[in-house]
Amino acid sequence: MEGVSLSKSLFLELAVMICVLGVLGRSVMAQDKSKLTLDYYDKSCPNAQPIVRKEMDCAVRENPRNAAAILRLHFHDCFVQGCDGSVLLEDTATLTGEKTASQNVNSLIGFHLVDRIKTQLEGECPGVVSCADLLAIAARDAVLLVGGPYWDVPVGRLDSKTASLELANIDIPNPNQNLVALISKFISKGLSPQDMVALVGSHTIGMARCLNFRDRIYGDFAATSQPNLGSLAYLNKLQSICPESGHDSKISPMDYVSPNVFDNVFFESLLKGEGLLNSDQEMYSSLVGFETADLVKTYSMDPLIFFKHFSDAMVKMGNITNPEGGEVRTNCRYVNT
Numbered sequence: 247m248e249g250v251s252l253s254k255s256l257f258l259e260l261a262v263m264i265c266v267l268g269v270l271g272r273s274v275m276a277q278d279k280s281k282l283t284l285d286y287y288d289k290s291c292p293n294a295q296p297i298v299r300k301e302m303d304c305a306v307r308e309n310p311r312n313a314a315a316i317l318r319l320h321f322h323d324c325f326v327q328g329c330d331g332s333v334l335l336e337d338t339a340t341l342t343g344e345k346t347a348s349q350n351v352n353s354l355i356g357f358h359l360v361d362r363i364k365t366q367l368e369g370e371c372p373g374v375v376s377c378a379d380l381l382a383i384a385a386r387d388a389v390l391l392v393g394g395p396y397w398d399v400p401v402g403r404l405d406s407k408t409a410s411l412e413l414a415n416i417d418i419p420n421p422n423q424n425l426v427a428l429i430s431k432f433i434s435k436g437l438s439p440q441d442m443v444a445l446v447g448s449h450t451i452g453m454a455r456c457l458n459f460r461d462r463i464y465g466d467f468a469a470t471s472q473p474n475l476g477s478l479a480y481l482n483k484l485q486s487i488c489p490e491s492g493h494d495s496k497i498s499p500m501d502y503v504s505p506n507v508f509d510n511v512f513f514e515s516l517l518k519g520e521g522l523l524n525s526d527q528e529m530y531s532s533l534v535g536f537e538t539a540d541l542v543k544t545y546s547m548d549p550l551i552f553f554k555h556f557s558d559a560m561v562k563m564g565n566i567t568n569p570e571g572g573e574v575r576t577n578c579r580y581v582n583t
């Protein structure tokens with residue numbers, strides 16, 4: 247975590263950034279939000295939502311990690327050019343996709359599930375439901391199917407005809423950034439620190455690779471966690487999965503108590519100082535994170551508040567649309583010809 251000497255200047259820096267980026271973020275949100283509605287497909291594809299639900303139900307029964315895969319795809323979609331399906335595009339002779347971005351490569355999974363759902367949607371109402379909407383609905387279903395909250399998903403997004411590898415490398419947060427950098431990334435998307443902490447609660451499901459938690463378990467894990475047998479045993483286990491070098495793709499859950507259930511246990515692990523990623527633990531242990539630490543405490547005590555803030559933040563994140571407009575792709579991996 248940051249040194250005490252840094253805290254004052256970081257505070258000022260953060261305050262300025264919040265003012266500047268907050269205004270920017272709000273104007274982006276205000277401009278884009280109006281296009282999405284709850285009844286967008288009511289006439290053109292009334293079965294769109296049941297189709298997505300059925301496919302997600304099968305996928306999550308097959309493997310609960312599929313829920314995590316889809317939720318993360320939606321997040322990585324929305325943070326780059328807005329929620330426009332850009333994350334799904336393959337590299338071609340004329341387009342460079344986002345799949346090789348540092349936070350995506352060898353990491354994002356679940357593209358085959360998107361294909362599966364899209365095939366069903368195209369069979370029912372060809373050319374109607376966008377891949378970006380598919381992801382937004384599927385992410386909500388993913389959360390619900392593993393025990394999380396329900397929320398209505400505003401729809402009407404279009405799929406981009408472009409992608410941005412450059413923005414994917416810049417805009418998607420990485421696990422070794424400090425709290426100030428993380429907060430500023432969310433603020434630049436119109437999302438508050440509260441939205442961020444709630445959304446990071448997504449790490450109650452899914453896995454991370456050794457590459458992404460090595461710095462944490464050979465760094466300040468021992469200092470943030472309690473010196474008891476439970477914490478030591480957990481740290482030893484993590485270090486046996488993830489040696490100081492090699493085995494980069496070995497995985498471990500971010501919520502080791504209930505990795506397949508969307509609950510608030512993840513926040514309890516942060517209170518114990520046992521967050522798996524540096525970025526997760528920053529929410530509680532950063533010296534400048536008064537507000538975020540309070541939220542972690544609140545969410546760890548009250549799952550209903552967590553669920554409410556999470557659902558609201560998911561709708562807010564889903565409202566970041568791409569002002570460029572676009573099309574409804576027939577195949578989520580390629581722009582229409």
Ligand code: HEM
Pocket residue numbers: 311313314315317318321352353354355419420421422428445446448449451452453454455456458523525
């Ligand atoms: C501070 C911001 C965030 C950072 C730094 C971050 C970082 C990460 C990292 C490093 C992983 C593991 C990837 C790997 O090792 O291959 C991960 C997994 C995951 N993230 Fe985040 N994340 C953040 C916010 C979010 C948000 C906002 C969501 C959803 C709304 C989300 C959903 C997930 C999910 C579900 C997984 C598990 C994926 C799987 O099991 O395949 N994350 N995240």
